Amino acid sequence: MKIAVCVKQVPDSETRITLAAPGPELDRSGFTRVLNPYDAYAVEEAVRIKERLGAGCEITVVTIGPIRAVETLKKDCLAVGCDRAIRVDEPALENAEPLQTAKVLAAVLRRGAYDLILTGKQAIDDDSAQVGPMLAELLDCSQATVVTKLELGEGVFTATCEIEGGAAVVRGSLPAVITCQKGLNEPRLPSLPNIMKAGMKPQETLTCADLGLGIPAARSRVTTYTPPPPRAACRMVAADDPAAAARELARLLRDEAKVI
Amino acid sequence: MSQQNYPTGGEFLLRAAAPAEIFTPEDFDENQRMIAQAARDFIQQKIEPRREQIEYQGDTALGAPLLKEAGAMGLLAVDVPERFGGMGADKATVMIISELISRSGSFAVQHGAQAGIGTLPIVYFGTEAQKAQYLPRLATGELLTSYALTEPGSGSDALAARTTATLNPAGTHYLLNGVKQYISNAGFADLFIVFAKIDGDKFTGFIVEKAFGGVVIGAEEKKMGIKGSSTCQVILEDCPVPVGNVLGEVGKGHHIAFNILNVGRFKLGASSVGGCKLALEWAVPYTSQREQFGAPINTFGLIRAKIADVTAAAFAAESMVYRTAGLLDRAIATLDKGAPDYDLKSILKVEEFSIECSMIKIFATEAMALAAEEGVQMLGGYGYCQEYGLERLYRDERINRIFEGTNEINRLLVPGLLLRKALKGELPLLQAAQKIAEELMGVPEFVAPGEPGFLEQEAKLVANLKKTALAALGIAARTFGDKLKDQQEVLADCADLVIAAYACESALLRTQKQAERAGRDGAALMADITTLCVNDAVERSAELGRRALANTLAGDELRTMLAGLRRLTKHDPAPRAKLHDRIAAAAIAAGGYPF
Numbered sequence: 001m002k003i004a005v006c007v008k009q010v011p012d013s014e015t016r017i018t019l020a021a022p023g024p025e026l027d028r029s030g031f032t033r034v035l036n037p038y039d040a041y042a043v044e045e046a047v048r049i050k051e052r053l054g055a056g057c058e059i060t061v062v063t064i065g066p067i068r069a070v071e072t073l074k075k076d077c078l079a080v081g082c083d084r085a086i087r088v089d090e091p092a093l094e095n096a097e098p099l100q101t102a103k104v105l106a107a108v109l110r111r112g113a114y115d116l117i118l119t120g121k122q123a124i125d126d127d128s129a130q131v132g133p134m135l136a137e138l139l140d141c142s143q144a145t146v147v148t149k150l151e152l153g154e155g156v157f158t159a160t161c162e163i164e165g166g167a168a169v170v171r172g173s174l175p176a177v178i179t180c181q182k183g184l185n186e187p188r189l190p191s192l193p194n195i196m197k198a199g200m201k202p203q204e205t206l207t208c209a210d211l212g213l214g215i216p217a218a219r220s221r222v223t224t225y226t227p228p229p230p231r232a233a234c235r236m237v238a239a240d241d242p243a244a245a246a247r248e249l250a251r252l253l254r255d256e257a258k259v260i
Numbered sequence: 261m262s263q264q265n266y267p268t269g270g271e272f273l274l275r276a277a278a279p280a281e282i283f284t285p286e287d288f289d290e291n292q293r294m295i296a297q298a299a300r301d302f303i304q305q306k307i308e309p310r311r312e313q314i315e316y317q318g319d320t321a322l323g324a325p326l327l328k329e330a331g332a333m334g335l336l337a338v339d340v341p342e343r344f345g346g347m348g349a350d351k352a353t354v355m356i357i358s359e360l361i362s363r364s365g366s367f368a369v370q371h372g373a374q375a376g377i378g379t380l381p382i383v384y385f386g387t388e389a390q391k392a393q394y395l396p397r398l399a400t401g402e403l404l405t406s407y408a409l410t411e412p413g414s415g416s417d418a419l420a421a422r423t424t425a426t427l428n429p430a431g432t433h434y435l436l437n438g439v440k441q442y443i444s445n446a447g448f449a450d451l452f453i454v455f456a457k458i459d460g461d462k463f464t465g466f467i468v469e470k471a472f473g474g475v476v477i478g479a480e481e482k483k484m485g486i487k488g489s490s491t492c493q494v495i496l497e498d499c500p501v502p503v504g505n506v507l508g509e510v511g512k513g514h515h516i517a518f519n520i521l522n523v524g525r526f527k528l529g530a531s532s533v534g535g536c537k538l539a540l541e542w543a544v545p546y547t548s549q550r551e552q553f554g555a556p557i558n559t560f561g562l563i564r565a566k567i568a569d570v571t572a573a574a575f576a577a578e579s580m581v582y583r584t585a586g587l588l589d590r591a592i593a594t595l596d597k598g599a600p601d602y603d604l605k606s607i608l609k610v611e612e613f614s615i616e617c618s619m620i621k622i623f624a625t626e627a628m629a630l631a632a633e634e635g636v637q638m639l640g641g642y643g644y645c646q647e648y649g650l651e652r653l654y655r656d657e658r659i660n661r662i663f664e665g666t667n668e669i670n671r672l673l674v675p676g677l678l679l680r681k682a683l684k685g686e687l688p689l690l691q692a693a694q695k696i697a698e699e700l701m702g703v704p705e706f707v708a709p710g711e712p713g714f715l716e717q718e719a720k721l722v723a724n725l726k727k728t729a730l731a732a733l734g735i736a737a738r739t740f741g742d743k744l745k746d747q748q749e750v751l752a753d754c755a756d757l758v759i760a761a762y763a764c765e766s767a768l769l770r771t772q773k774q775a776e777r778a779g780r781d782g783a784a785l786m787a788d789i790t791t792l793c794v795n796d797a798v799e800r801s802a803e804l805g806r807r808a809l810a811n812t813l814a815g816d817e818l819r820t821m822l823a824g825l826r827r828l829t830k831h832d833p834a835p836r837a838k839l840h841d842r843i844a845a846a847a848i849a850a851g852g853y854p855f
Contacts, residue, residue: 075294192334195294
């Protein structure tokens with residue numbers, strides 16, 4: 001079985017974003033970058049499948065990103081059991097929109113006959129949750145999204161998908177794109193010796209030209225980032241007379257805050 | 261000067277190093293960055309969810325499963341040679357891991373007892389058979405270990421131990437009897453590195469398995485801090501230890517004990533740097549959110565001064581720690597890695613730097629003490645409450661200045677070891693000191709007025725800090741001779757002078773190295789910190805020097821030397837409030853330590 005895992009390096013969720021003034025650019029220079037947490041479930045699931053199937057199973061991890069993404073590929077993917085890595089280095093795709101990402105990933109994936117393509121249900125930076133489904137459409141294969149349980153049979157998969165208010169069990173044929181949700185598994189930590197050895201596994205760096213692809217056009221762009229409005233100062237309502245205080249509070253909520 | 265092709269311990273006092281020579285955190289490679297991140301991930305995933313249980317319910321037994329989880333990740337294998345299942349990592353990597361693991365709190369002490377002092381005696385002094393028998397299982401955490409040196413009656417004076425080892429009539433086993441005290445990990449350890457005296461005087465190391473029998477573990481101590489770390493007495497009652505488990509040579513136990521302490525000291529230095537950063541991470545964001553008098557408290561000068569002073573102390577400590585890591589790695593790199601005695605030779609290289617190990621132990625643990633102290637103060641009443649981590653950091657930090665040799669013992673060691681090197685002819689310290697004394701009695705050189713260059717005044721002052729330390733030490737040695745060891749106050753003042761020189765030079769060189777890489781603008785914050793550190797160190801050194809001289813000399817001689825000291829410590833005082841303001845601004849923007 002050939003498995004591909006598509007991953008993204010994202011800012012750590014504790015990143016402090018500072019914005020001097022509203023504008024189309026964010027200062028991303030001080031960001032700590034990590035593997036998208038949902039992609040970690042995809043990596044772990046691939047490694048567990050490989051551990052079950054043993055020899056003949058190979059995991060290729062694919063990402064689009066600059067040189068700094070190599071650390072994530074090594075530490076969080078190759079060091080935990082992925083076999084090889086492909087990175088598309090294309091500065092024009094920095095902060096790409098979902099369809100651009102999906103088109104480039106599809107071009108990479110078409111170069112190998114993958115039986116199973118795993119990725120996170122969404123990336124925690126832009127939260128689009130679109131790349132997985134788009135990828136399945138572009139590759140014309142089955143898909144299951146927001147998956148919390150995955151079983152593989154001969155040429156088929158059975159996935160439990162989280163849906164509004166419950167779960168749906170989806171059966172489909174391979175190849176398939178599966179987007180992974182928390183609960184699917186508990187990702188392992190890479191061991192230090194494996195981190196040191198990760199650099200010895202094969203890594204390929206490609207550009208869109210190598211893929212025979214023009215850089216896909218963006219259909220939208222960010223015009224302005226604005227910080228959330230500053231929190232207004234707290235107003236205290238004197239509560240000497242509870243009934244009067246409640247009336248005053250209701251008046252303030254209606255007339256000033258205009259929330260009721 | 262040394263004939264070797266690398267700088268030896270203490271040599272920094274006599275020779276100005278070039279910025280390119282020293283190792284700095286800006287030199288970490290990709291593997292080191294990944295390992296640091298992996299250690300953070302371990303703490304985030306394995307320790308944080310159990311924080312309450314470990315630190316506030318004092319569940320010391322949790323150390324055993326956590327150590328095994330750390331073992332599975334390779335976090336116990338860093339110092340173990342590759343042929344025994346370890347990583348055989350360089351000292352810089354070892355220190356990075358110590359720094360990061362310190363963020364785990366009590367677990368850091370358990371990690372240190374296992375991967376450091378509990379394992380390293382076998383790495384460095386074990387026979388091949390002992391290494392093969394124990395190291396692979398110590399590296400994975402299958403065997404949990406501890407280090408049993410201290411006794412109820414012998415702490416700093418380790419060689420006064422009363423535990424005895426008596427060879428049985430068959431000559432197959434030593435019977436160990438005695439009490440070991442404050443033994444980290446004792447509650448769950450399978451193995452104990454025990455020191456005992458054979459025939460009443462031959463201080464010797466032993467590898468003792470709990471399974472040998474005759475090992476009784478006392479109750480958990482009720483400690484001020486590191487409450488999640490297991491600390492018990494270990495009582496040995498006719499514990500039979502096979503003669504094959506003697507560690508190192510009979511009668512050479514002190515050799516093991518002192519060398520392991522050296523490693524413990526530099527690791528503790530690194531972990532204290534981690535503690536400084538943690539205190540800033542917790543305190544600085546609070547000062548941004550906390551408003552009083554209608555403004556965030558970090559807009560107030562006295563809070564900004566605290567943030568800046570802690571940042572500067574952390575920077576100097578960090579610079580010293582990684583510079584020392586680089587010195588150790590450079591010295592060890594001269595050894596033949598394939599040689600059968602490589603491990604033993606490498607600890608002897610570390611021994612050459614025992615002065616640096618003691619200096620970073622003192623400076624970094626005291627920097628962390630400042631960080632915890634000011635961290636609590638910045639949080640005010642909240643800092644005094646358990647809900648905020650600083651209350652715990654404040655208690656946990658306290659042990660750092662006590663274990664691995666008290667800071668007092670280490671202060672005596674710094675000048676003591678320097679003078680020993682001088683007497684052995686390894687460092688021409690006394691000649692250098694004599695030259696400085698003559699220079700001080702001569703005509704002062706005329707300094708042309710003008711605008712100083714980038715860190716020019718600081719570089720000159722660092723050179724003067726070294727001269728001050730050398731002069732004070734040289735005069736004390738000349739005056740007291742072999743009675744100097746009884747002059748503890750003079751020795752401690754000399755130690756602080758030497759440490760100030762090493763700290764400031766390490767900060768200065770790191771800043772210069774950064775300026776070579778990133779330009780002066782890219783090193784502007786480091787330059788402010790260096791200026792602050794050097795300014796404060798020179799002012800403190802003036803006082804230390806005066807004290808040391810007044811305790812050493814009298815009359816005209818004292819007055820002459822004091823005049824010389826004034827010349828060495830003469831400087832244009834730095835605008836501290838302005839420096840504080842800029843350094844604090846960077847820390848506030850970063851939400852903690854700004855590098």
